[in-house]
Amino acid sequence: MQIKKTLLLGMGALMALGGQAQQTADYSIPRVTPFSGVNDYRTWSIGVWGGLSAPATPFGNNDFKRMGFDQLGAIYGISLKKQIYHGFGLQADVMRGQVKGHNKAGQDNWLALHDGDPLTFTFVRNFKTSIDLAASVSGVFTLGTINWLNRQATVLPYISAGGGYMRFHTQVGNTDDESVGYINARGDFDESKPDASTAFYIPVGIGAKFNVATGINLDLSYRTNFINHHFFDGVNGSGHQDKFSGVRIGLEFALGNRSKPQLAVVNAPAQLAMDLYERNQDLKRKIDQSNEENKQAIEGLRGQLEDAKKDSDGDGVADIFDKCPNTESGVRVDGAGCPLPQPKQIIKQEKVVVTQQDRKIVDEAIKDLEFDLGKATIRAASFPSLDRVAELLVNKHFSLKLAGHTDNTGSNTLNMRLSKERAESVKAYLVSKGANASRIEAVGYGSSQPIATNDTPEGRQQNRRVEFTLY
CATH class of the missing domain: 3.30.1330.60 (OmpA-like domain)
Incomplete structure (x- = not known):
């Protein structure tokens, strides 16, 4: 239980450290149009990570009971992720590393040796399993991207589950330091290194991502790997299939056009608020510009009114009302300043006869x-x-x-x-x-x-x- 507490406390400390770093970050994500689909976002990302492994899990231990920091193994890998929606994506992981375990004296596991007749047994005090290659695909469910205090989601908690295959070699020893040999794929003892064992496994995890820069996330997670194999730790004392856990820390980098935001970290309400704010500012600028233009137009009209008070042609009608400017002197005009009509002359037209x-x-x-x-x-x-x-x-x-x-x-x-x-x-x-x-x-x-x-x-x-x- 001590190792589990240590791993969980370590993960909590890393998350707190990432959160503290995030509080001091000052940057903005690119703006997109709300409700426009995923084409305006970056949906692919690649990650690198490293961490520690242990045969202890929240779901019970394997056949090795003594836990300590000296029994932690190193694991590392890369990942490729495709974000489908804001809250869901598919992630492919490739992993390598080691898982180690140890027992106290008197708590050894006995292992049948199949190299003699009759069968002989030896005890196993420690094991070290080297993971040559493990590949899996998991669904990643983001539990929330909304942050009402900031314009972007800075902490993204998530859970994941998937499936894959791993290839490994398991080495066992009967003292604290001495190595006895290897366990082959059937669970038989072999002093020489046998061919690698393969097994299907299910990784289940919980974690959080911290958006530390545009397109860059700090990824912290804890995973339990359920292995469809009884001899991953070298012995089958418990009779159950083996499992191990791991704490991972890594960096995730968004791929694609840098002018687009990463879909997984977008805070949709904040994006909508940004859009409304910018529209409001644009409307305010237009109103201010319109008010200035109206002021200029009013000043222009005042000048025109002063000019219109004049009677340029002297016909007794001010220019503002004069529809017929420049009337000749002495011509009688109406109230609009236009000449009064003269009586029409009736012209009698003779009938035209074509002969x-x-x-x-x-x-x-x-x-x-x-x-x-x-x-x-x-x-x-x-x-x-x-x-x-x-x-x-x-x-x-x-x-x-x-x-x-x-x-x-x-x-x-x-x-x-x-x-x-x-x-x-x-x-x-x-x-x-x-x-x-x-x-x-x-x-x-x-x-x-x-x-x-x-x-x-x-x-x-x-x-x-x-x-x-x-x-």
């Missing part, structure tokens, strides 16, 4: 109208007919619509442009002869309105035209 003779003149102009090939240049032969149309527009105040058309030769874009340019060319000529430009409308339709087939030269010739419509 048959008028249409004949237009038809002749259409018939005689010619352009240079692929251009909007009017040929001189068309001028006499166009002159008569211009005279008609001037004398009778007719309105005229000019609609340009082409065949389907060439692209639509080219045809639309050419038809528009030809109609505009006719309009420009008529205006040059005195016609009112506001009464002439020129549009282009390209090849969209054929009057004949485009499959023959004659049909295409008919489609290349400018139509005149009098009204």
